[in-house]
Amino acid sequence: MGHRARKFLPWMGALAVVVTITGLMGASSVMAADPQSTDEGAVRQMEGAVSLEKEQIEEYDPWEPYNEKMFSFNHDKVDRYVLKPVATVWDYLPDPVQEHLGNAFDNVAMPRRVVNNLLQAKFKGAGTELARFGINTTVGVVGFFDVAKKWGLEQSDADTGQTLGKWGIGPGPYFIFPFLPPLTVRDAFGLVGDVAMDPINYFAPLAASFGRRGGDVVNARSQNLELYESVEESTVDLYSAVRNAYLQRRQKAIEK
Template sequence: MWVKEAGVMIPFRLLAFCLLGVVAMVATGCAGKTGKAEPPGLSDVRPVADQTPAPVPSSQPSAPPDEPLDPFARADEGNGDEYDPWEPVNANIFEFNLKVDRYVLKPVAKGYDFILPDVVQVGVSNIFSNLRFTPRFLNNVFQGKLKGAGIEVGRFLINSTVGLAGFFDVATKIDLVTPEEDLGQTLGFYGVKPGPYLVLPLLQPFTVRDFVGYVGDVFLNPINWLVVPIIEVDNVPSVIEHKDRTTSSIIQLGARVGEIVNERSRNLQKYQGVEEATLDLYTAVRNAYLQKRGQAVRE
């Protein structure tokens, strides 16, 4: 089902997903700690340190019982004080994601890894990265990082031509690199606080701010409305016709699943080592993610 708003056709599924995030933002925070959580294994969860991080005393802001939690109340960025008022729910979703990875994604990734050599897997990863050039470029511009924006343009042109549509990352080989920017980092650059830590089914970890940025980057990528449209803009043509929504949905879903399987396949041994070496992976992954994102905003 599609919904039309201000001349833009937006898939009902995407609206529902965004509304889920909004509901999570205004939900009342759940205090308290959970027990030991099982380790995650989704491809979007990045490896963490081998040692379990030491528990951090909670200093979460308190609010009157009837007052909704402010999703952007967090004042500090990456200071080691993790803000996780929804931990009981997050931990349960985290365990669900782990089981999906263990019983579905990991076996598929093993078969994928057996069939395709490493050089092909790296090339596929490079292609997907190259296709996300536009959001990275725009977020450099939004933050006034014109040098970074210029480097992104150079990387895209070189990798799209000499690198055969991005299969080979030639730009990195000639040291044309810059930190990747996204809308979550842009919001942080302008002072928007991270908000609570958030775990959603079948997705990577977020903060509320980063989830808003994640959805925003979908709209910033012209592939989603010029090539394989999941967003319809009046009087703007696309490679696949807007009315052919089934084809667009199948291609988008297939591409996303393919990217996830490819990335999981590239990290089979690394993830296995992390799971075996860390006792409390929920805490470890959360802390590593928040520290990494805080550093990305500061850069």
């Protein structure tokens, strides 16, 4: 074990507990996950936050004073003192290991994507998801390898909040819960549906489910340490930037 890894050993004894706590942050769709996507969703939202020019989109935020406090708590306390340190330790895993773990977490989320593709009448997307799951679970060794992508089958992501939007339900107020990434009221209800479609919840104890979700969040965070840091350093009003980027991305997901 190298010197850099040894100096982080004091963190490892508490890793299981911390992962369970951070699992609460990943029970969604970013700053985390579409709000349910903790990896690609987080990256897209953070990338959007550094955009120099905001697109015109309605930002209905009647609870802004409360939301700013919760955003500050999630960012300044939970992310800075819990998630980022754990993700920094996690980043000592080789990049291929992190990628394979991300693939496996993603593979388990197949039911959400299939059901919501069907509810949005995206039958090709639902079929692609079923094919991806079959290939990656077998040839890809329980999803650790994204063989389907190499064979030209790209993921067709969809979530319940997006489905509700397709059905004409408006986003409602922007809202931030403690320990969770930003949401709208519509996406909060969608999150409940997405969590209900997570098969891990039915086959593992609650703590194990949180642990798996926490591992997903930590893994995604560790793969984007530099991106998060660059956004924090280059954005003057991070709260407004994240809000705008989140609402833009959700609107585009519904319109596509």
